[in-house]
Amino acid sequence: MEKRNSVFIATSLDGYIADKNGGIDWLDSTPNTENSDMGYFRFMKHIDAMVMGRNTFDTVCGFDVEWPYTVPVFVLSNSLQEIPAKYQGKAHLVKGSLSEVLSTIHKQNYHRLYIDGGITIQQFLNEDLIDEMIITTIPVLLGDGISLFSALNHEMYFELVKSEVHLNQLVQSHYTRKRPQ
């Protein structure tokens, strides 16, 4: 089965995924009267499981909403000892190198993975393990915050598959990795 690691994330114009206090209120700065999901559900239809770091997991657990995922969530953490009781069966702790983690997940028959969280995405990019990125740009300069991208050992080219505008304000671009032949 095709294996694919995908990113679906929003950033500010200056490339931040959260402000300097970790805040994400600015994500909702564009009025959404039509209640658009910005293509999220269409994207999730083709996702078997999520992979996220501990920070993102903690953030999601802190939201005052029902557990938002219908696919298994793998939490990448070498420090967390176990998944809190409340989330057992929904979230699963995975440890080790990314290749070990991916091997563990693939063996359970989850192949199309949604990679989430700044540090986790950066780790995957560092090992050239991201195949697809859907990036939604919010029209704000934050000036400081948590960056989506970090230093890389070498440049990586992508192919633009599609770009569309949501809510008349948010540019969403879909890229796939163009690896050297």
Next chain:
Amino acid sequence: MEKRNSVFIATSLDGYIADKNGGIDWLDSTPNTENSDMGYFRFMKHIDAMVMGRNTFDTVCGFDVEWPYTVPVFVLSNSLQEIPAKYQGKAHLVKGSLSEVLSTIHKQNYHRLYIDGGITIQQFLNEDLIDEMIITTIPVLLGDGISLFSALNHEMYFELVKSEVHLNQLVQSHYTRKRPQ
């Protein structure tokens, strides 16, 4: 007359305008068989003069081509003593604070300005003096280089005017500054 300071620039997906060696070869990584100008000439029709820093001026002088501008160029530099003889009449040295510089330029009846170069754009943004940005995103992660944006004292919201795709690969988005009322 309406005063407007505009940016028209290309960046990598990770927000760099040049690689770590100052190189910009990656800007031409997308085949341009149709010889598209990516909207540059349409943009320049509404520009009275350019404002750039010394680095950008030196870079342009180093290009092995004819002087590329048909509008006056103001070079913002407190270190340069004078414009080299070859470029006199085309480029003009301006010194002082941005408000002094803008006052000097406006008095000469140039009101719609193309602000170019990373440091100069950052200086203008820091004083909230950019009214419009047309940003073309090249589908590459460079991983390191010279950033378009830098730290800001406060967030700045923009309005998306238009987004279009050039050469089937380059997303060009046109933003105007949305200042608090």
